[in-house]
Amino acid sequence: MSDRYIDFANSALGHRLVGALGLPSPVRLERWEAGRLRPVNGALLIGGGPLTQNVSAFANKLTEQIYSYGPKLKAVVFDASDLMQTGQLKQLREFFQPLMKNLEHSAHLVIFGRAPETLSDPFAASAQRALEGFSRSLAKELRNGGTLQLLYVGAGAEGQLEGALRFFLSPKSAYVSGQVVRLNACDTQVQDWTRPLAGRTALVTGAARGIGASIAETLARDGAQVVLLDVPPAKTDLDALAARLGGHSIALDICAEDAAAQLIEQLPNGIDIVVHNAGITRDKTLANMTPEFWDAVLAVNLNAPQVLTKALLDSGALHDNARVILLASISGIAGNRGQANYAASKAGLIGLAQAWAPLLAARGISINAVAPGFIETRMTAQIPFTLREAGRRMSSLGQGGLPQDVAEAVAWLAQPGSGAVSGQALRVCGQSVLGA
Ligand SMILES: NC(=O)c1ccc[n+]([C@@H]2O[C@H](COP(=O)([O-])OP(=O)(O)OC[C@H]3O[C@@H](n4cnc5c(N)ncnc54)[C@H](O)[C@@H]3O)[C@@H](O)[C@H]2O)c1
Structure with missing residues (x-):
């Protein structure tokens, strides 16, 4: 699905007109391309507290250009995990202000902190919570496709910083911004960064087209053996994709x-990664909602992931250290007129991840929700034009995302080391204003 406004805004004439009329001017985002090796193509600046030492230990694997101060920047890491008093927060301004006008196109910024709920001193917890407001605001001030996230790094999670930065500092997270993610200790590690999912088998539901097909391709790219599932009428497309990816359907x-x-x-032989992507919409305001519309959406989007995951667990098919990923939606966070059934189902998935995560932790299994915003697919192509335009522009990046953006987030959460993240909802929405 193409966004003609982006094409126009980035043409020579369009660029001048958009500027003169003060219209939104979304840029073309840089995305990960097959065969690329380094997460960061350009200068990486690392500053701040003690975690910088952990990052310095592997920074030469991220990029060839590392600076503690320097030229135009493609990536920035600032460790704010030792800011424990209000007065220390000015270090954020002092560090970031000089570099705000010195960022390259599609620059990726990451701030580290300590999860406030883990700190016993209320003032320290408050200082760390302040990082959220700062990060989300700065993310909104970035231009030219820049993104920024806050990672709360738990005790023992330092070993998972490389995996997280390989995602959040690279074009793999092109459409993720303004997010707060908690990293915790995790026993498993990626062995080979060129094929982080090697040796793992992944099931993707709703894989015949759209986001599901992209997830299947991305998991296969990362070395997983893929099993693709979809409804019998989609069998031809499903079989063709499975054959191309060397998987089965x-x-x-x-x-x-x-x-x-x-x-x-x-x-x-069981399964290591389960991606519950199959989903449907049957939109109506509640006054006009039929029982059939309500039941169908709740059955596909919420009941089936619950029942199937439980059955995989109970039968022993879900391996230890498995990764379960539920495709939610920002509708499930913000609510959406005409989508009471859909939003209920997607909020239910976020609740499922939150509630199940602590129970699955003993087996090293993680469960997370990925909440896409406006993604250019057949589903969103059916939205009436004005609503579609609003959906695209109402985000910090001023455009819809691509199925690949959702797939990259799923692929990161599917990695062995991403057991560091569990019970969370990661939005892939370009920092949409909806429910933010
Ligand atoms: N497109 C977006 O902007 C967007 C935004 C937020 C969330 N999502 C979610 O992402 C997921 C994928 O969305 P998409 O846009 O690719 O949708 P899509 O309609 O293009 O694809 C959904 C797939 O799920 C399959 N499916 C539906 N019911 C099924 C069933 N009962 N059993 C097996 N397979 C079934 C369909 O056949 C289809 O191949 C969905 O869960 C959707 O709710 C999409």
């Missing part, structure tokens, strides 16, 4: 009464 309606039994039978 399962034509199955996830709401069928015997879906769990069929799925388990088709996964004789």
